[in-house]
Each structure stands twice: as structure tokens, then as C-alpha cells.
Amino acid sequence: MSQKTRKKPGTAASSRSEAKVQPGKGSKTKLKASGNSGKRIAKNANAARPSTASQKPKGATLRNGNSLAGGDTAPSFILPRDGGQSVALSSFAGRKLVIFFYPRADTPGCTLEAMDFSRLATAFESSRTAVLGVSADSLKAQESFRDKHKLAVPLMSDEKLTMLKDYGAWGKKSMYGKTFEGVLRTTVLIDPLGKIARIWRNVRVDGHAKEVLAAARSL
DSSP: OOTTTOOOTTHHHHHHHHHHHSOOHHHHHHHHHHHHHHHHHHHHHHHHSOOOSOOOOTTOOOTTOTTOOTTSBOOOOEEEBTTSOEEEGGGGTTSEEEEEEOSOTTSHHHHHHHHHHHHTHHHHHHTTEEEEEEESSOHHHHHHHHHHHTOOSOEEEOTTOHHHHHTTOEEEEEETTEEEEEEOOEEEEEOTTSBEEEEEESOOOTTHHHHHHHHHHTO
16 A cells, blocks of 8 residues: 555544544534523522521510520519519619529639629629629528628529529530530620620639620620
8 A cells, every 4th residue: 555545543423423522513502401401490499499598576585584685684583582582684874784693602613603692792882783693592591692702782582493594594404424414604784774784604703793894884
């Protein structure tokens, strides 16, 4: 076979392969239409997907207090305090009010917290702010606690846990690997209009009373 008549191997096959790979104008139109259709399907699927957001109305309060937040109306209360009197939220209308919830009277952390608030009682009074302490202890235990440490703030007894739950200061706790329900160390600042100005949860006692005083002064 002469050099002139010899065919180059693979030339025809290669041309046919390229022709198959390269789509024509009709193929491009089809692919584009398919892409838009996919976008429409995805959009419709997203529109049909149910929302996972909570349907609870803004500002609603639950008995366990988990939804209580700044700007909400402070839950009303009336409880007995040391000395035999009763204390109600309505008694503080037009004044700022600090309520600190503590786990148990005469335990180390609770004693330090109550003493810090007592030490700053005059400063709170100067800022037109009343201070109350609340726990689930009996009145007798609260009075012993007051007398032993010469506390200068009223201590309220909530043995039925009503106020503790309303303010979110009662719930699950864990200690030494065991889970149980009890008082959650919490502080609430209420403004003169009876609205929640600020909430401190999982309070660390050291320096806490000073922080609350600064917040009360800023109202």
C-alpha cells in the first residue's frame, strides 16, 4: 500500500465520538428547561415544608417560667415573709424590685448571697429599689437564717413552689451524677411599671449583688 492511500487510524472514529459528545442547539434548550423545572420543584417543596418555629405568642408565660423574658409583665405573687407579714408584688407598684431566689437557707452559697444583698441594702434603697429573697424553706427556717447572719433583706417562704415556678426558678438540677428538682439560683429585676427589666439565671454568687445594683441604678 502506498503512502498516499494509507488512512490515518482512528480519524473517522474520533470525529464520530466528538459529534456525539457535543450537544446541538436543541439539546442546550432542553437542559436549560430541565434546570428551571428543578428550581421550581425545589421552591414548591420549601414552601410546603412546615415551619419548625415555636407558635407560642410573644410574651406568654408558662407555669414553669421558661418563657419569662425581659419586657414581660412580672407574675403576681403574695407570700409570707419572716416576721409573719405577707408580701405582694402590688406592694411595690411604682418602685424597682429585685427578687433573688436561692436554693436553701443557711447553706454556704446562699448565705454569702444573702449577706451581700444585705450589705448593699442601703445602696439599693438609695436607688429606690426594694430587695426580696425567696426560697422553698419554711418561715421558721427563714427566721433562723435571718437572725443567725443578721440579714437586712426580707425573706419569703414559697413552700408550695408557686412563685418559684412562675419565675422559672424551679427545675431540674444535677449533683454528684444525680438529677433532681430544686430551686435554681435566679435573680429578677422588675421596673417601676411591673415589667421584667432583666433576669439572671444560673447565678454565680461572687460579685452578683454588685452587678444587680448597677443594673438597678441604670433603670
